[in-house]
Amino acid sequence: MIARLHRLGRAFFGVLRRPMARAFDAAENPLNHLGAMTIFFLWIVLISGIWLLIFFRTSVSGAFESVEYLTREQWYLGGIMRSLHRYASDAAIITILLHIVKEFVFNRYRSNRWFTWVTGIPLVWMIFVLGITGYWLVWDELAQYVAITSAELMDSIPIFTDSMAGNFLSDDLLSNRFFTLMAFLHLIGLPIFLVFGIWLHVFRLNGPRINPARRLMAASLIAMLVLSALYPAISHEQAELAMTPQSLRLDWFYLHVYPLVQIWSPGWVWVFLVGISTVIVIAPWAPPQKKEQAALVTLDFCNGCERCVDDCPFGAVEMVPRTDGTNYTHQAGVDPDLCISCGICVGACPTATPFRSRGELLPGIDLPDRMASALREDIIAAGKQGESPHVIVFACRDDQQVQEIEKAGLSFVKVNCMGQLPPSYVDFTLSRGHADGVLLLGCLDGNCSYRYGAEWTEQRLARQRDPMLRRRVDMSRVAIGWQAPWSENSGVVQKYEAFLRSLQQ
Amino acid sequence: MKLVAEIFMYAVFAAVVGALSVWPSYELVDENHAIVSLVFSHAGERIGECRKFSQEELNKLPPNMRKPADCPRERHPVRIELRSGDRVLYEETLPPSGIWADGKASIYQRMMVSSGAHELFVGMNDSGEQSGFDYEKSVTLDLAPGRNLVIRFDAQTQGFLIR
Structure with missing residues (x-):
């Protein structure tokens, strides 16, 4: 079963390789630097995020208005930064996914490499939570959907008596404090854990490659800038809790699981997510392998x-x-x-x-x-x-x-x-x-x-x-x-x- | 030629990022439908009456354990019913939370209903009676498409709030 998965994955990379090999030298081929590319995209997210933070207001009405100001009035810089923030974080999901699949199919997760493999799983969770809280902060209709669905997910964990989701159903229950809390989580709390997590992830590696080739970085940045200029990220209508938006432009990189909350139930979504994570965590020992003798x-x-x-x-x-x-x-x-x-x-x-x-x-x-x-x-x-x-x-x-x-x-x-x-x-x-x-x-x-x-x-x-x-x-x-x-x-x-x-x- | 291929690959990558970032759109609520949300926590009545301690019984208790009455901790489950006209939208008996079944019963339900006029009735029984409701409210309203109607129980006024 696992060998078959490895073969399938290798065939997939074989298909990817052909056009990539035509376009890139080995040193600049993104497929050879997926982990480092992820870190590079996170750098873009960090720097663009600092610019957004300067103008962001942590209040119910101020959150949406400040993001709109950046998008519409300061489109030439704030709008580009916002788009860059979003697209770089989306690009990071692609490189993370390919990075995980590549390490798996080329068998670089077993034996004493389990530590690097396992410490990567919380990083993925953290990046998803970062992305989700980011959408929350815009406080548009998408944020409203994300807030309610996230709260429904939290409510299905049997540790709260009162429903958290109930707080997002009418405007009178929502306070500015909430945005302060979310901003703290998104801007300070989670990024600190993420940096620590990345350090732990590469802790056992001698000379980890955390920066891709300069040309690769420059070209990726230009690609993201061009995308931001041609197709800037925009908000939905401002959140109105008395109404439910009928149609949403979901960011499928981060929110692909959310429709499942409605289709299945929050409980089954947790079973799905925890199940996948558990399978990935135990993969280095499944099946157990005879350990080679150390030097x-x-x-x-x-x-x-x-x-x-x-x-x-x-x-x-x-x-x-x-x-x-x-x-x-x-x-x-x-x-x-x-x-x-x-x-x-x-x-x-x-x-x-x-x-x-x-x-x-x-x-x-x-x-x-x-x-x-x-x-x-x-x-x-x-x-x-x-x-x-x-x-x-x-x-x-x-x-x-x-x-x-x-x-x-x-x-x-x-x-x-x-x-x-x-x-x-x-x-x-x-x-x-x-x-x-x-x-x-x-x-x-x-x-x-x-x-x-x-x-x-x-x-x-x-x-x-x-x-x-x-x-x-x-x-x-x-x-x-x-x-x-x-x-x-x-x-x-x-x-x-x-x-x-x-x-x- | 290699440079063209390189630019093409970056363009494909950017296109994938840009596309999946917003497309395909997700239909959350069917057209001409609204949402009715039933959201609150409420503690049912205690399952028995409190019994006052006699002076003799109080004297037997250590000083720090003395209290005026012995009340059972457990509470009745909370029965809720929500109807639109004759159609039952939701009917459930919710158990009290907590190991000793002494906490609040919680409900969070969102139901999609067709937009337009509705005669809504919501009733709650928290005293363990088999029939009837201890609290109830009826209202006739016109739900616009996409409207999110929230029904709560207000502990202070001991009544339902429909917004």
């Missing part, structure tokens, strides 16, 4: 260089005081509750070198389930058997391309993540004559299952990041074929053959 530090070869700490995308490695009495002050320490066994720390370890001739190949940090020594053995096994030129393909285990590689019968070595491959292994493969060329196939930047595998690998091969590839390696014999993980046909065989031809020349 292991061997003190005999750990000199406390800190490269593994810098490169670990999940903050699972930290430097701790030395325990073996040697002259080094610190050693690497792995937190098994944070480690997701990607092996990027092994790729960062300068002692993970296959050239070692004496003793066992045991680097300072290694994965018990996919050891550096086993990688070397796999390279030797996949090595030249007489044919020339011979290419060894290195591929990430999570990559869709692995199946294609196996089907095509290519010589290949599987790694947990491309970032697990120390550059010295590329040198070893070529200089020891195991292959004439090395083809690295992994996930495109922004789509690495372990966040930074592709980026660190590129930087190590380009000699910009430790440990660097030795200068003696002829780069014409090294090829990289990053691919978005949702690609159905990655053209791996074509890439292989093209690389083979370039080697023959």
Whole structure:
């Protein structure tokens, strides 16, 4: 069932990818930066919201009038800001939804990543409540509907004796205080919790990407500005509690559940919402999965260089005081509750070198389930058997391309993540004559299952990041074929053959 | 060409945002209909009479527990009926709230009725009697389309308010 959902979702992203790949480079493709795009849209919401706050009046009549003033009289700035506020918050719902689906279908929510997944759920709730309270503040007919329906939802929780919804049925029961309370919730209370929630959401990530590429930000802002100018957000008629509006222009991004309150009942809507949230919360453990062993530090070869700490995308490695009495002050320490066994720390370890001739190949940090020594053995096994030129393909285990590689019968070595491959292994493969060329196939930047595998690998091969590839390696014999993980046909065989031809020349 | 494709993608994104932000519109009330809302909380009568303590009984009680009468906490459920002419719009017996059934009974009901003239009758029984009403009110009014008529029970005047 879950595997089928994953396949369906991947097919959906495959469909989305084609037009997106034509329009954007990887670094600027919104599909590669969905979380960061959400934060960017929330920035727009915050800044435009500050402008609206300056003119907003927290009273029954003042609320509507002040928003109308911004929309009609100050259309050139206040009206644009209002529209921007609304459209950016709507856009954030699209990016959030895609972000959740993407992390789910590419299996980036299980194991020790549960914390990031689970802490995202209250964020979604908070953003919806923020949006709903925002509509409330306009105090037009839509606000009237939102207020009554929200209160009906609250009334169905059996903790209040008197009906809250009853307060929104006649004007004499509504006070200015109410708008002060809503304004506090929308402008201060919820945003503070939201900021804290975002911090918690990325808390376990090392170097979280909270800003998308500048060009992507600028283009998205322009798109929202153009939309605001061409199609400004306007209010309905002012709320009149003695009347019920017949037809409303609902914001379906935030209010899609509200019609269900009338169609079902408030109680069933709660069952629906809480049910969905519960299913999402327990998803990382459904079904339970065998946990891979965390990275292991061997003190005999750990000199406390800190490269593994810098490169670990999940903050699972930290430097701790030395325990073996040697002259080094610190050693690497792995937190098994944070480690997701990607092996990027092994790729960062300068002692993970296959050239070692004496003793066992045991680097300072290694994965018990996919050891550096086993990688070397796999390279030797996949090595030249007489044919020339011979290419060894290195591929990430999570990559869709692995199946294609196996089907095509290519010589290949599987790694947990491309970032697990120390550059010295590329040198070893070529200089020891195991292959004439090395083809690295992994996930495109922004789509690495372990966040930074592709980026660190590129930087190590380009000699910009430790440990660097030795200068003696002829780069014409090294090829990289990053691919978005949702690609159905990655053209791996074509890439292989093209690389083979370039080697023959 | 890539720039054109990029602009097109942003335009599609903005169009989706703009469209779903207001469209399709949602019909809340059928044409030529109005809403009648019955909204209030009311505590029914206590289920029994209070019994005065005798002096002898009071003397037996610790000083801090002494009170003039022993009253049962539980209250009767509240029976409500709302009619438009001969047509019953709402009829329900609401239990008192609280673990000890000593709280108010609450009602929040919104009913869609056709607009036009209505002879409305609302009655409430809170004394546990099987028939009849302790409080009632009749009114004839003309409901405009989209009108939201609210019926409450005012505890101070002990009567229904229809607005």
